[in-house]
Amino acid sequence: MSSIPDLIKKKRDGGALSDEEIKAFIARVTDKTIQDCQTGAMLMAIWQKGMTAEETATLTQEMMSSGEVMSWPKEWAGLVVDKHSTGGVGDKVSLVLAPALAACGYKVPMISGRGLAHTGGTLDKLESIPGFNIQQSIDQIKDIMDSVGCCIVGQTETLVPADRVLYGVRDVTSTVDSLPLIAGSIISKKGAESLSALVLDVKFGRAALYKDLDSARELAQLLVKVGNSLGMRTGAALSSMDGTIGRCVGNSLEVIECLETLKGNGPDDLMELVQILGGLLLEMTGSVSDLSEGRRRISDSVIGGAALSKFQAMMEAQGVSREAAGTLCSAHADYHSVLRRAEHRRHLETPADGDVVDVDGMILAEVLHQLGAGRSKSGEPVNHSVGAKLLVSLGQKVKKGAAWLELHYEDPAPTADQISRLQSALTLGTDTQQDAQPQTVVRELISPQERL
Numbered sequence: 001m002s003s004i005p006d007l008i009k010k011k012r013d014g015g016a017l018s019d020e021e022i023k024a025f026i027a028r029v030t031d032k033t034i035q036d037c038q039t040g041a042m043l044m045a046i047w048q049k050g051m052t053a054e055e056t057a058t059l060t061q062e063m064m065s066s067g068e069v070m071s072w073p074k075e076w077a078g079l080v081v082d083k084h085s086t087g088g089v090g091d092k093v094s095l096v097l098a099p100a101l102a103a104c105g106y107k108v109p110m111i112s113g114r115g116l117a118h119t120g121g122t123l124d125k126l127e128s129i130p131g132f133n134i135q136q137s138i139d140q141i142k143d144i145m146d147s148v149g150c151c152i153v154g155q156t157e158t159l160v161p162a163d164r165v166l167y168g169v170r171d172v173t174s175t176v177d178s179l180p181l182i183a184g185s186i187i188s189k190k191g192a193e194s195l196s197a198l199v200l201d202v203k204f205g206r207a208a209l210y211k212d213l214d215s216a217r218e219l220a221q222l223l224v225k226v227g228n229s230l231g232m233r234t235g236a237a238l239s240s241m242d243g244t245i246g247r248c249v250g251n252s253l254e255v256i257e258c259l260e261t262l263k264g265n266g267p268d269d270l271m272e273l274v275q276i277l278g279g280l281l282l283e284m285t286g287s288v289s290d291l292s293e294g295r296r297r298i299s300d301s302v303i304g305g306a307a308l309s310k311f312q313a314m315m316e317a318q319g320v321s322r323e324a325a326g327t328l329c330s331a332h333a334d335y336h337s338v339l340r341r342a343e344h345r346r347h348l349e350t351p352a353d354g355d356v357v358d359v360d361g362m363i364l365a366e367v368l369h370q371l372g373a374g375r376s377k378s379g380e381p382v383n384h385s386v387g388a389k390l391l392v393s394l395g396q397k398v399k400k401g402a403a404w405l406e407l408h409y410e411d412p413a414p415t416a417d418q419i420s421r422l423q424s425a426l427t428l429g430t431d432t433q434q435d436a437q438p439q440t441v442v443r444e445l446i447s448p449q450e451r452l
């Protein structure tokens with residue numbers, strides 16, 4: 001067997017690593033018998049020279065097998081599904097999609113992440129609900145899937161330990177943005193959930209990991225191939241991420257928007273994503289014959305209230321008091337009797353008459369991050385109440401002085417610079433209705449037929 005320096009050299013010189021070589025590397029990472037500098041050197045060699053799709057599939061398989069792989073009761077065969085998003089601004093899809101899928105009879109062991117930099121995290125959103133416990137053991141996850149159908153939890157210690165080590169080293173060696181390393185990290189964790197089907201929401205645009213559609217497509221195709229190579233039916237949607245998803249950004253405001261969506265009052269873009277991602281899963285698992293039937297089934301579960309009941313049951317199963325869950329899910333709920341509200345609110349006003357041509361989600365996210373809604377380093381706390389609500393839509397005609405953004409903040413108040421930066425997120429135009437027509441969010445689908 002080659003030594004670690006030999007393996008690094010082979011990759012550094014552009015060679016393809018064999019299955020045995022990748023297996024040896026991941027084994028040494030997992031049992032911590034490799035030096036961090038060697039791991040860093042190998043990751044940099046992979047960043048520089050890339051990996052073939054076959055190498056990426058082996059890397060992913062070995063990462064997945066580095067820890068516990070979940071197993072489910074036989075009766076759930078074909079029913080265990082999940083989705084992953086590459087992250088965005090106001091991306092609250094999971095909170096609606098997981099209960100919608102549970103309402104359609106699926107089992108959803110959704111293992112989610114926390115927010116970092118400008119992207120929000122599903123776990124932070126849920127933790128704005130007092131009592132919601134995202135830390136559940138594998139046995140507890142099984143129990144909740146059995147009784148409710150879905151749970152949304154944090155990564156457990158035993159799943160994919162190799163990813164924890166590799167991600168830590170990637171973070172400090174500027175090797176995060178490597179297609180094979182991203183694919184290995186994302187798909188190994190989903191593989192360890194032993195899913196029948198996985199849907200990926202790969203975003204492109206100024207508030208996304210990849211700014212252009214072509215790069216996002218390349219990542220999506222790789223993720224789909226590698227997911228299928230592990231035996232999970234995997235498909236993807238490419239969706240635009242320039243503004244915000246829905247109208248709310250910030251943890252507790254996003255929870256309120258999700259509850260409203262589950263009560264049938266959701267914004268069109270959020271519902272489109274929920275329906276398409278859910279519909280793809282229903283199609284991939286064979287319970288509907290085409291995507292439009294899948295979309296309808298998901299939509300019915302939301303509009304008819306079944307998904308809201310699942311969300312309520314999930315909250316209770318994950319530690320929220322029956323009274324609080326009941327209040328949040330009631331019609332005309334007084335949300336802030338349960339969810340903390342920020343100390344201060346302020347309206348930002350439009351500087352002129354015009355049509356709303358653009359709202360830059362990246363700018364909103366960056367300023368809200370500075371005001372405490374996000375974190376810069378993993379482990380830092382976030383302020384759940386800080387956020388913003390968009391009061392206008394693309395294409396809308398506005399008069400000078402109209403309120404366009406409701407900012408929720410704590411002390412200290414935003415600086416004049418921060419307010420003017422927020423104002424710069426809004427672009428007004430005249431007679432631009434043609435360009436400003438809201439477009440669909442999902443631009444392309446990648447089918448599970450993409451194979452290695």
Ligand code: IUR
Pocket residue numbers: 176181182183185186
């Ligand atoms: N999310 C992951 O789980 N892994 C990664 O490498 C990235 C996002 I980038």
